[in-house]
Amino acid sequence: MAADTSGPEKRIDIARAVKDAALAGLLAFGLFLPLIGFQTVQNMRNELELDTRLSLLLVVVAIVAAGRLLYTLFLVPWRARRPHLPSARASALAAAFAKWFTPFALGFVVVYPLLSLLIAGRGGAVKWIDNFGIQILIYVMLGWGLNIVVGLAGLLDLGYVAFYAVGAYSYALLAKTFGFSFWLLLPLAGMLAAFWGILLGFPVLRLRGDYLAIVTLAFGEIIRLILINWVPVTNGYAGITGIPRPTFFGIPFNATDEGFAAVFGLEFSPIYRVIFLYYLILALALLTAYVTVRLRRLPVGRAWEALREDEIACRALGINTTNTKLTAFAMGGMFAGFAGSFFAARQGFISPESFTFLESATILSIVVLGGMGSQIGVAIAAVAMIGGTEITRELDFLKTLFGSDFDPTQYRMLLFGFAMVLIMIWKPRGLIATRQPSAVFREARIISADLVKEGRG
Amino acid sequence: MTAAGADPVLRVEHLTMRFGGLVAIGDLSFTAARGDITALIGPNGAGKTTVFNCITGFYKPTEGRMALHHGDPAVWEELEPMTDRGARSVRRHGGALFLLERMPDYLVTQQARVARTFQNIRLFPGMTVFENLLVAQHNPLMIASGFTFLGVFWPRAYGRAEKSAVEKARMWLDKIGLIERADDPAGDLPYGAQRRLEIARAMCTDPVLLCLDEPAAGLNPKESTELNALLRSIRAEHATSILLIEHDMTVVMEISDHVIVLDYGVKIADGTPDQVRNDARVIGAYLGVADEEVARVEAEVGL
Numbered sequence: 183m184a185a186d187t188s189g190p191e192k193r194i195d196i197a198r199a200v201k202d203a204a205l206a207g208l209l210a211f212g213l214f215l216p217l218i219g220f221q222t223v224q225n226m227r228n229e230l231e232l233d234t235r236l237s238l239l240l241v242v243v244a245i246v247a248a249g250r251l252l253y254t255l256f257l258v259p260w261r262a263r264r265p266h267l268p269s270a271r272a273s274a275l276a277a278a279f280a281k282w283f284t285p286f287a288l289g290f291v292v293v294y295p296l297l298s299l300l301i302a303g304r305g306g307a308v309k310w311i312d313n314f315g316i317q318i319l320i321y322v323m324l325g326w327g328l329n330i331v332v333g334l335a336g337l338l339d340l341g342y343v344a345f346y347a348v349g350a351y352s353y354a355l356l357a358k359t360f361g362f363s364f365w366l367l368l369p370l371a372g373m374l375a376a377f378w379g380i381l382l383g384f385p386v387l388r389l390r391g392d393y394l395a396i397v398t399l400a401f402g403e404i405i406r407l408i409l410i411n412w413v414p415v416t417n418g419y420a421g422i423t424g425i426p427r428p429t430f431f432g433i434p435f436n437a438t439d440e441g442f443a444a445v446f447g448l449e450f451s452p453i454y455r456v457i458f459l460y461y462l463i464l465a466l467a468l469l470t471a472y473v474t475v476r477l478r479r480l481p482v483g484r485a486w487e488a489l490r491e492d493e494i495a496c497r498a499l500g501i502n503t504t505n506t507k508l509t510a511f512a513m514g515g516m517f518a519g520f521a522g523s524f525f526a527a528r529q530g531f532i533s534p535e536s537f538t539f540l541e542s543a544t545i546l547s548i549v550v551l552g553g554m555g556s557q558i559g560v561a562i563a564a565v566a567m568i569g570g571t572e573i574t575r576e577l578d579f580l581k582t583l584f585g586s587d588f589d590p591t592q593y594r595m596l597l598f599g600f601a602m603v604l605i606m607i608w609k610p611r612g613l614i615a616t617r618q619p620s621a622v623f624r625e626a627r628i629i630s631a632d633l634v635k636e637g638r639g
Numbered sequence: 640m641t642a643a644g645a646d647p648v649l650r651v652e653h654l655t656m657r658f659g660g661l662v663a664i665g666d667l668s669f670t671a672a673r674g675d676i677t678a679l680i681g682p683n684g685a686g687k688t689t690v691f692n693c694i695t696g697f698y699k700p701t702e703g704r705m706a707l708h709h710g711d712p713a714v715w716e717e718l719e720p721m722t723d724r725g726a727r728s729v730r731r732h733g734g735a736l737f738l739l740e741r742m743p744d745y746l747v748t749q750q751a752r753v754a755r756t757f758q759n760i761r762l763f764p765g766m767t768v769f770e771n772l773l774v775a776q777h778n779p780l781m782i783a784s785g786f787t788f789l790g791v792f793w794p795r796a797y798g799r800a801e802k803s804a805v806e807k808a809r810m811w812l813d814k815i816g817l818i819e820r821a822d823d824p825a826g827d828l829p830y831g832a833q834r835r836l837e838i839a840r841a842m843c844t845d846p847v848l849l850c851l852d853e854p855a856a857g858l859n860p861k862e863s864t865e866l867n868a869l870l871r872s873i874r875a876e877h878a879t880s881i882l883l884i885e886h887d888m889t890v891v892m893e894i895s896d897h898v899i900v901l902d903y904g905v906k907i908a909d910g911t912p913d914q915v916r917n918d919a920r921v922i923g924a925y926l927g928v929a930d931e932e933v934a935r936v937e938a939e940v941g942l
Binding site for chain 2: 484492495498633
C-alpha cells in the first residue's frame with residue numbers, strides 16, 4: 183500500500199519539478215540575456231561593437247535550471263522529512279557552544295599572531311596578521327561601536343563612517359601639525375568624534391525611523407564632502423600622507439639604532455610593528471566590548487534599551503530621552519573615533535576615498551547580520567564579511583579553473599550580497615537574535631527575538 | 640476623604656485644550672485631595688485621556704494652571720507669586736509646588752513625581768519583568784552611578800546603590816504576585832499581569848500622584864477585584880494619591896473617594912460616588928439623552 187501511494191506522488195513531483203526548473207531557466211534567460219548575452223567591445227578603430235556570448239548565457243541558464251531541479255527534487259523533501267523540533271542533543275550542543283565559544287574565541291585572537299608566525303613564517307605572517315587580523319578587528323570594533331547606536335538604542339545610523347573619518351583626520355592633522363603622540367591623540371580623537379556625535383544628535387532628535395536614517399546618511403556625505411573640498415586643511419582628494427606611526431611607548435619601529443628591533447637586540451623586520459598594531463587594535467576592540475557590557479548593566483545602558491522598546495514609556499518614567507539619545511550617539515561616535523585614529527596611524531595615509539557610504543553600509547550590514555545588540559554575533563559577522571572579502575585575494579587557484587583573466591576579487595560584492603540574502607532567508611533577525619537580559623533576578627533566561635523591538639529611532 | 644479635600648495634592652484650574660477648532664477640554668477645574676482615589680469618568684471621547692496627557696506633560700494645554708503639591712501645605716501661599724514670576728517650581732517651608740503645564744514630560748515624573756500608566760499597555764516587552772522595574776528607577780540609579788562615569792570606573796559604589804533598587808523591585812514583584820516570573824520577558828506575561836506590572840513600574844518612580852488610564856480595561860472580574868485590592872493597598876501603605884480614568888463602574892464606585900464626570904470636555908458633576916451616581920446630568924450623558932428627557936428614558940429602560 184505504502185509503495186502504491188508514494189509512487190504516483192513521486193511521478194507528479196518529478197513532472198512538477200521539471201516544469202519548475204524550466205520556469206526558473208526561462209526567468210534566468212530573460213534576466214541574463216541583456217546582462218551576459220550581450221557585450222560591448224571596442225574594435226581596432228575605437229568603435230563600439232555588440233558582441234554576443236550565447237554559449238556563456240546558455241551555460242548560466244543551464245546551471246540555474248539544474249540547480250532548481252535539484253533543489254525541488256532533493257532539498258525540499260529532505261527538509262520536509264527533517265524533524266522540526268530541535269533534539270535534546272542539538273540543544274545540548276548549542277548550550278555547550280554558547281558556553282565555550284567566547285573563551286575559545288578570546289584565546290584564539292590572543293595567540294593568532296604567534297600561530298600565523300609559526301605556520302606562515304616571518305614573510306608570510308605579515309599578510310595574515312595585517313590584512314586579516316587587523317582589518318577584521320577594525321571592523322569588529324566599528325561594528326561594536328555602531329551596535330550601541332543601532333542595536334541598543336535602536337537609532338538607525340547610516341552615516342557612521344563620518345565619526346570614523348573625524349577620528350582619522352583628527353589624528354592625522356594633529357599629529358602632523360603639532361607632533362602630538364599617538365597615545366595623547368587617541369583619547370582626543372575619540373572625544374572629538376563623540377562631540378560630532380552630539381552635534382549630529384541635536385538636530386535629529388525629533389526624527390524617527392526612516393527620516394533619521396536619511397539625515398544620518400546625509401551627515402556622512404557632508405563630512406566626506408568637507409574632507410574633499412576643504413583643501414587647505416585636508417588636502418582634498420590627495421589625502422594626507424606621512425602620518426606619524428605609533429611608537430612602542432616612545433620607541434619607533436624602524437631600522438635605526440633607536441628602533442624597536444635594535445633596542446631589544448632583534449633583527450629588524452616589519453613584523454614587529456604589525457604584531458604591535460594587532461595587539462593595539464585588539465585591546466581597543468576589547469575595551470569597546472568591555473565598556474558596552476558594563477554600560478548595559480548601568481542605568482544609561484538600560485535606558486538605551488528601554489528607548490528602543492518604547493520611547494513614550496521612557497518619558498513617562500522620567501527618563502530624559504534627549505540625553506539618552508545623545509549619549510548613545512556620543513558613545514558610538516567615540517569608539518569610531520578611536521578606530522579612526524588607529525586606522526590613520528596604521529595606514530600612514532588617509533584620503534576621503536576611505537570614508538565613503540559603502541563603508542557605512544558595510545558596518546551596518548555587519549551589525550544587522552550579526553544580530554542587533556549581540557556582541558558575539560557582530561564579531562562573527564565581521565569575520566565572515568571582511569574575512570570573506572579578503573580571502574578572495576587568496577583564491578588565485580581559481581584562475582586555473584576559469585582562465586587567467588578571471589579575477590576573484592571582482593566578485594567580492596557579489597559574495598557580500600549573496601551572504602546577505604542567505605542570512606535574511608535563514609535568520610532574518612541576524613545570526614544571534616536572542617537578547618541576553620541586562621539584569622538577573624534569579625536565573626538568566628534568554629529572551630526570544632520576536633519580543634525584542636528593533637527601535638523606530 | 641471629602642470631595643473637596645482640605646489638603647489638595649493637585650489643583651487644576653481653567654484647563655482648556657484645543658486641537659484646531661476642536662475643544663477637547665473646556666475650562667475644567669477640579670482638585671484631587673491627598674491620600675484620596677479620585678476617579679475621572681465620562682463617556683467615550685469626553686476628553687479624559689487628554690486631561691491625563693496635559694497633567695503628565697505629554698500635551699501643553701492651551702490655557703489653564705495645574706499645580707501639584709508636596710509636603711507642607713504652607714507652600715500654597717507661593718502659588719500666585721510663582722505664577723506671576725514665570726517659575727516652574729518653588730520649594731519652601733518644607734513643601735514644594737510645581738506648575739505642571741510649564742514642565743516637559745520627563746520632568747513631571749522626575750521632579751513633580753507624577754507617574755502614569757497607559758490605556759494601551761506600554762511595557763518594554765523585550766526586557767524582563769525585573770528589568771522593567773529597574774528602568775523605572777533610572778533617575779536615582781543614574782545619580783548613584785555618578786552619571787555613568789563612577790559606575791564604569793568604580794563598580795563597587797554603584798553596586799551598593801543598586802542593591803536598594805533590587806530590594807524595591809522585589810517588594811513590588813511580591814506585591815503584584817510576579818516574583819516567579821521576574822526573569823521572563825514582560826511581553827510574555829498574560830494581559831492582567833501586564834496591567835499589574837505597569838502599575839508596579841509606575842510606583843517604582845516613587846510618585847506623589849499616580850495617574851492610571853483605565854487600569855481595569857480588559858480584566859476579568861477576579862482580576863478586577865485583585866486590582867481594587869492593589870490600589871487600596873497603594874493608598875494605605877504609600878504616600879501616593881491616585882487619579883484614575885475608568886469605565887468599569889464597579890471599580891469606580893467601590894474604591895474611589897471622589898468622582899469627577901466629564902462630557903464633551905466639560906465637567907458635569909463632581910462629588911462622592913453616591914452623589915454622582917444619582918446626578919441627572921451624569922445619567923443623561925451616559926444614556927446619551929438631554930437632561931429633561933432623563934426621567935422618561937429611565938422609566939423606559941426600567942431604572
